[in-house]
Amino acid sequence: MSTVPSDVVRxxxxxxxxxxxxxxxxxGDANSEGLLMPHQKQWVSQCLKYPLNIAEKCRRSGITLATAWNDTITAASKKSAGxxxxxxxxxxxxxGLEFIGYCAHFAKAMASAMAQNWNGIEVFLFEDQVVNERGKVIETRQISSYRIRFASGFQIVALSSNPSNIRGLQGIVNIDEAAFHADVQAVIDASLALIIWGGRIRIISTHNGADNPFNQLVKDSLKGLFDFKIFRITFDEVVKNGLYKKVCLVKGLTWSQEAEDKWYRQVRGAYGANKAA
Structure with missing residues (x-):
């Protein structure tokens, strides 16, 4: 791991x-049972069980964080261990920088030798090839991206913008806040093409309107038109699972039921009747 590839900028x-x-x-350490809330554990378990998953989530649910935790373990593991x-x-x-930051935190915190000898977060140039309908490369561009390389030979790559050739990615692909991408339908179509090569896909997002392609994908999957397994979590469920206690841990606050009730009313007041928030 001491050799730095030529594509690394800094x-x-x-x-x-x-x-x-x-x-x-x-x-505790990054392997602690106390790290993840119940719904985060359920999401990780579902991702390990099924190759195609959709997280229909609320804001601040910690689904992306749980995904980063699981993915750090995956990338740091040998091929024989998954x-x-x-x-x-x-x-x-x-x-992308937030996600790779989560992964770096977990890599440093792991009480296991599998996360040793990594160089940190690298900024590198990801070569993205734009292909036409016939599969011919018509344009090549370089996307500034983030990467963590592990001694296992695997890596975590956070792309700073949408690659044209999502179909060419080999491994586990996470598409976060899919409903808010500039071209939602194109991202979804490209991710579905990964299925042909046996890719594992997680599409994670809050909703962005009833007519958004992400919402339609959720509906179609529930109807059985796609094999995606749907995982849904609401803000009230996250609160019941201990979100405010996590807030207290990060902010250095002392938890009390009175403080949690006040915090809940403030958050709910901000989002009004939007129960999915």
């Missing part, structure tokens, strides 16, 4: 990471 400084990644705290490459495609560059 290493990411911790100060560049979003506050959500820098301030991430865990009770190791694989991980690709993350967010709707913004900041989301």
């Amino acid at each position: 290493l990411v400084d911790e100060a560049e990471l979003p506050a959500s990644a820098r301030e991430l705290k865990t009770s 190791g694989d490459n991980i690709y993350y495609i967010g709707d913004t560059k900041e989301k």
Whole structure:
């Protein structure tokens, strides 16, 4: 792992990471049972069981965080233990940096030798090839992206923008906040093409309108038109699972039921009748 590939531009400084990644705290090590809330464990379990999954989530549910935890273990594992490459495609560059920041945190916190000898977060140039309907390359461009390479030989890659050739990615692909991508339908269509090559796909998103292609994909999957397994979590369910206690852990606050009730009313007041928020 000491050899740095020629495509590496530089290493990411911790100060560049979003506050959500820098301030991430865990009770115990990264393998602790207390790290994930019940719904996060359920999502991870579903992803391990099925190759095609959709998370129909509320805001601040921790689904992306749980995905990063599971994916760090996967990328750090040998192929014989289920190791694989991980690709993350967010709707913004900041989301990609946040995800890779989560993964870096878990890699450092793992009480296992499998996460040793990694170089940190690399900024590298991902070569993206635009192909036409006949499969011919008509344009090649370089996307500034983030990467963590492990001694297992696998890597976690967070792309800072949508690659044209999603179909060419081999491994586990996470498409986060799919409903908010610039061209939602194109992203969904490209991800479905991965199925041909046996890809494992997680499409994660809050909703962005009834007419959004993400909402239609959820409906079609529930009807059995696609083999995606749907995982749905609401804000009220997340609260019952201990979200405010996680907030207290990160912010250094003392939990009390009175404080949680006040916090809940403030959050609910902000989102009004939107129970899926």
